[in-house]
Amino acid sequence: MDQSIPEIDDHEMQDGTRTNSAAATQNAASPIPSATPPKPDQKLCFSPKYILSGHTKPVASLKFSPDGSTLASCGADKLIKLWDANTGEILRTLEGHEEGISDIAWSFDGEFLASVSDDKTVRIWDFGLGTQVRCLLGHTSFVFCVNYNPNSNLLVSGGFDETVRVWDVGRGKTLKVLPAHSDPVTSVAFNHDGTLIVSCAMDGLIRIWDTDSGQCLKTLVDDDNPICSHVKFSPNSRFVLVSTQDSTIRLWNYHTSRCVKTYVGHTNRTYCIPACFSSTKDKYIVSGSEDHKVYVWNLQTCQLMQVLEGHRDTILTIDTHPTKDIIASAAMEKDLTIRLWFGEMTQPIE
Amino acid sequence: MNESLISPFNFSHPTAVQTSLYALGSFARFDPSGRFIGVGRFDGLATIWDLETKAAVRWLDGHVKAVTSLDWSRHSQYVLTSSKDWNVIVWDLASVYDPPQRHATIRCDAPVSSASFHPRNSQIILALLSTGEVYLIDLRKNHRSRTELYEPDGDEDGTEGQSSRRYAMTVARFDTSGKYVFIGTSGGYILVFNARTKAMIARHRIAGGAGTIKGLDFAKNGRRLVTNSSDRTLRQFIVPHYPRSPETGVEIFLDQELEPTHRFNDPINKTAWHAVSYSPDGEWLAGGAADAANHKIYIWDISNDGQFASTLDGGREPLAHLHWHPSKASIASTTNQGNILIWHSPNAERWGAFAGGFEEVDENVEYEEREDEFDIEDEAEIIRRKKEAEQDDVDIDTIDGANAPVYPAVNGFHVSGGNGAPPSGNVGESLDEDMKWADEDANDDIGVWKMKILMDDDDL
Numbered sequence: 001m002d003q004s005i006p007e008i009d010d011h012e013m014q015d016g017t018r019t020n021s022a023a024a025t026q027n028a029a030s031p032i033p034s035a036t037p038p039k040p041d042q043k044l045c046f047s048p049k050y051i052l053s054g055h056t057k058p059v060a061s062l063k064f065s066p067d068g069s070t071l072a073s074c075g076a077d078k079l080i081k082l083w084d085a086n087t088g089e090i091l092r093t094l095e096g097h098e099e100g101i102s103d104i105a106w107s108f109d110g111e112f113l114a115s116v117s118d119d120k121t122v123r124i125w126d127f128g129l130g131t132q133v134r135c136l137l138g139h140t141s142f143v144f145c146v147n148y149n150p151n152s153n154l155l156v157s158g159g160f161d162e163t164v165r166v167w168d169v170g171r172g173k174t175l176k177v178l179p180a181h182s183d184p185v186t187s188v189a190f191n192h193d194g195t196l197i198v199s200c201a202m203d204g205l206i207r208i209w210d211t212d213s214g215q216c217l218k219t220l221v222d223d224d225n226p227i228c229s230h231v232k233f234s235p236n237s238r239f240v241l242v243s244t245q246d247s248t249i250r251l252w253n254y255h256t257s258r259c260v261k262t263y264v265g266h267t268n269r270t271y272c273i274p275a276c277f278s279s280t281k282d283k284y285i286v287s288g289s290e291d292h293k294v295y296v297w298n299l300q301t302c303q304l305m306q307v308l309e310g311h312r313d314t315i316l317t318i319d320t321h322p323t324k325d326i327i328a329s330a331a332m333e334k335d336l337t338i339r340l341w342f343g344e345m346t347q348p349i350e
Numbered sequence: 351m352n353e354s355l356i357s358p359f360n361f362s363h364p365t366a367v368q369t370s371l372y373a374l375g376s377f378a379r380f381d382p383s384g385r386f387i388g389v390g391r392f393d394g395l396a397t398i399w400d401l402e403t404k405a406a407v408r409w410l411d412g413h414v415k416a417v418t419s420l421d422w423s424r425h426s427q428y429v430l431t432s433s434k435d436w437n438v439i440v441w442d443l444a445s446v447y448d449p450p451q452r453h454a455t456i457r458c459d460a461p462v463s464s465a466s467f468h469p470r471n472s473q474i475i476l477a478l479l480s481t482g483e484v485y486l487i488d489l490r491k492n493h494r495s496r497t498e499l500y501e502p503d504g505d506e507d508g509t510e511g512q513s514s515r516r517y518a519m520t521v522a523r524f525d526t527s528g529k530y531v532f533i534g535t536s537g538g539y540i541l542v543f544n545a546r547t548k549a550m551i552a553r554h555r556i557a558g559g560a561g562t563i564k565g566l567d568f569a570k571n572g573r574r575l576v577t578n579s580s581d582r583t584l585r586q587f588i589v590p591h592y593p594r595s596p597e598t599g600v601e602i603f604l605d606q607e608l609e610p611t612h613r614f615n616d617p618i619n620k621t622a623w624h625a626v627s628y629s630p631d632g633e634w635l636a637g638g639a640a641d642a643a644n645h646k647i648y649i650w651d652i653s654n655d656g657q658f659a660s661t662l663d664g665g666r667e668p669l670a671h672l673h674w675h676p677s678k679a680s681i682a683s684t685t686n687q688g689n690i691l692i693w694h695s696p697n698a699e700r701w702g703a704f705a706g707g708f709e710e711v712d713e714n715v716e717y718e719e720r721e722d723e724f725d726i727e728d729e730a731e732i733i734r735r736k737k738e739a740e741q742d743d744v745d746i747d748t749i750d751g752a753n754a755p756v757y758p759a760v761n762g763f764h765v766s767g768g769n770g771a772p773p774s775g776n777v778g779e780s781l782d783e784d785m786k787w788a789d790e791d792a793n794d795d796i797g798v799w800k801m802k803i804l805m806d807d808d809d810l
Binding site: 107152192194213215217235253254299 | 407699739744
C-alpha cells in the first residue's frame with residue numbers, strides 16, 4: 001500500500017493508511033472483478049484507492065491525459081504535478097508560473113499541456129521533455145480557464161479581463177479576442193469537432209460561438225441568472241452541462257434553449273466547481289461540493305448514485321477518466337490531497 | 351456541427367474574400383476535409399496550410415523545378431505532388447518528422463504535367479506527362495506496374511505503330527468512383543479507360559469540336575462533367591453509362607459524340623478560362639477567367655438551368671487557378687503573384703444571439719398575450735412541470751451525421767457502406783470486381799491520423 005501514497009507527510013500517513021485499508025476490506029468483501037459480466041442487480045460503486053499529496057496550496061484543476069495514463073494537477077502553489085493514474089506515483093513537477101495556476105488542458109496526443117495562471121499568461125509544456133515550450137501573452141488580467149480544440153492547433157482561454165481568446169498554438173499568437181462577457185469568464189471549451197466554442201461567466205450567461213468567424217450564435221440564460229462556474233459540451237455536442245452557484249447542475253439543449261436535466265443535492269455557492277460526464281458505459285455525472293463530498297448522479301434519472309466521503313475541505317475540482325470508471329478529486333486548504341476513486345460493480349449494500 | 355446554429359438554408363456561393371494567404375503559389379487545392387490547403391510553387395516547394403490558423407504548417411521540399419499539381423488522399427494523410435523535374439512524390443503527413451518523410455518517389459520519363467491519386471486507393475496513381483502520354487502507376491506489391499493508357503489503332507489489322515489519329519493527351523482525371531479514367535486530348539476528344547483493365551472503353555468527340563481540352567472536373571455525385579477547352583467555352587456533359595457485355599462482363603466499346611447540356615462562356619470579353627470547379631453539391635459552377643488585368647471568378651447556377659449568377663472580383667492580380675471547398679461555400683483562388691484568396695459567404699452578425707431568450711424577427715409581429723401569461727403560478731406546480739419535462743432520456747453520445755462513410759457515386763449509382771467494406775448489391779458483378787481491385791491492399795490512409803502540432807522556435 002505504500003506506493004499508493006507518494007510524497008506523504010506523517011500526519012497524512014495515518015489518514016491515507018486508514019482510507020486504503022478501508023478500500024482493501026471493501027475489495028475483499030466483493031472479490032468479483034469488474035471484468036466479469038455484472039449481474040443485473042449489481043451497481044457501480046466507487047471506493048477510494050489512492051491519496052496523492054504533494055501540493056502545498058489548494059489544487060485548482062485536475063485532468064486525465066487523453067489515454068488515461070497520467071493525471072495532471074495544478075494549483076495555487078504555482079506548480080503542475082503529473083501523476084501515474086494507475087499507481088498514483090508522482091512522475092514530474094513543472095515549475096514556471098509566477099502566480100497560482102487556475103486551469104490546465106491536455107493536447108489530443110497527450111504530448112502538450114496548456115496551463116493558465118494569475119500571472120496573466122498561458123503556458124504550453126512539453127510532457128515528454130518536462131519543459132515549457134511557449135508562453136502566450138495577451139490577457140490583461142488573471143486567466144482562469146483553458147482548453148484545446150480536437151486538432152490541438154487552437155487553444156481557447158478566458159479570464160478576469162472578461163474576454164475569450166483563441167490562440168494559434170503553432171505560432172503562439174492570438175487569433176481572435178472575443179469580447180465575450182461582462183464579468184470574469186469562468187469556463188470555456190470547444191465542441192467535439194472544434195467548430196463551436198462555449199463560454200460562461202460570472203454574469204450568468206452561457207454563450208456559444210462560431211470558431212471560424214468568432215460570431216456569437218446563441219446565449220443561454222437561466223431564469224434566476226445565477227453565477228455560472230463551469231460549462232462543457234456533451235460528447236456529441238448536442239447539449240452543454242452547466243454548473244451554477246445556486247447548487248445546481250443543468251444539462252441544456254442549446255438548440256431549443258431548454259434545460260433537459262437538473263442535478264441537485266450538492267452544495268455550491270462560492271467556488272467554481274466543475275461537473276463531468278462519465279465516458280464509460282455507465283452514464284453518470286460527477287461534481288464536487290462545498291460540503292467536502294463528491295456527488296455522482298445517474299445521467300438519465302438525475303438520482304444520486306453515490307456520495308463519496310473522505311475529503312476534509314471543499315472539493316474544488318474533479319475529473320473523470322477517459323476510459324475507466326475512475327474519478328479524481330481534490331480539496332482545499334484543510335485537506336490539500338488528490339484522491340482517486342475506482343469504480344467497481346458490486347452488490348448494493350442494504 | 352456549427353451549421354445547425356448558423357443557418358441551414360443559405361448554402362450558396364461565396365461572395366467575399368475572407369483571407370489572403372501570402373503563399374507564393376501557382377495553384378492551391380483544398381484537402382477532402384476542408385481543414386488544409388495544399389499549395390504548389392514555382393520553386394519546387396509545396397506547402398500545406400492550416401485554414402483554422404491560416405498558417406503554413408508543413409513544407410514539402412523535394413522537387414527541384416516547379417510543382418505542377420498536388421492531390422490529397424481520401425483521408426488527407428498522403429499528399430502527392432508532381433513536378434517539371436520529372437518526379438512524382440507521395441508525402442506522408444502523419445509522419446512525425448519535419449519536413450515530412452517521403453512515402454514514395456516515382457521517376458517519370460518526362461516532365462509531369464499533373465498527377466492524381468485513385469479516389470479509393472492512394473497506391474494507384476495517374477500521371478500525365480508533358481509529352482502527352484498518360485501512365486497508370488500501381489505501387490501495390492501484387493500489382494506493381496506502370497501502364498501507359500493509349501488509344502489503340504483504329505484499324506483491326508494489328509499493325510503496330512502510331513495511329514495518325516492519335517492526339518496528345520492534355521488532361522487526365524479519375525472519375526469520382528475511380529472506376530474510369532477520363533482523358534482529354536488536343537483533338538477535342540474525351541477518351542475513357544477502365545482503370546483496372548487499362549482498356550479504352552469509350553471515345554467521345556465533343557459535338558461541334560472544341561479544340562484542345564484544357565481542364566476537366568466532375569460534380570461530386572459523378573454524374574456530370576465539365577470541360578474547359580481552347581475555344582474559350584466551358585461545356586457541361588452528362589456522364590454516359592458504359593454498358594457491359596453480359597457474357598464477358600467487359601464494357602462494350604463506345605464511340606459516341608457527346609452533346610453538352612450547357613455551354614458557358616463570356617459573351618462580351620470572350621475570355622478564356624484558367625480553371626473550373628463545381629460546388630460540393632454540384633449546384634454551382636465556378637470558372638476562373640483568364641483575364642490579364644483582373645481577378646474574376648464567374649459563377650453559374652446549375653440548378654437554375656445554368657444561369658449566370660454573379661462575378662466575383664478579386665482585385666488587380668490576375669487569376670491563375672481556383673478550387674472549390676469540399677463542403678462549404680468557399681473558394682480558393684490563386685493570383686499570378688502567388689497569393690491565395692480564400693472566398694467565403696459571410697453570415698450577418700445576429701445581435702439577438704447575445705441576448706438569452708430573444709428571437710430576431712424580420713418584421714414587426716403583433717404580440718398576442720396568452721390568457722394566463724402573467725398569472726402567478728404555484729411554485730410546486732412549476733417544479734412538477736419542470737420535472738415532467740426532464741423525464742425523457744437524453745442521448746449524449748451519438749454524433750449527428752457521423753455515420754458510415756458514403757462512397758462517391760459509381761457512374762450514377764450511389765453506394766454506401768460501413769468500415770471501408772466494398773459496396774455491393776445493386777451494381778453489376780464485374781463492377782464489384784473493379785472495386786475489389788481498387789480496394790485491394792489499400793494503405794493505412796483510414797482517417798484516424800492527426801497532424802502533429804509543430805511549435806516554431808522563433809520566439810523562444
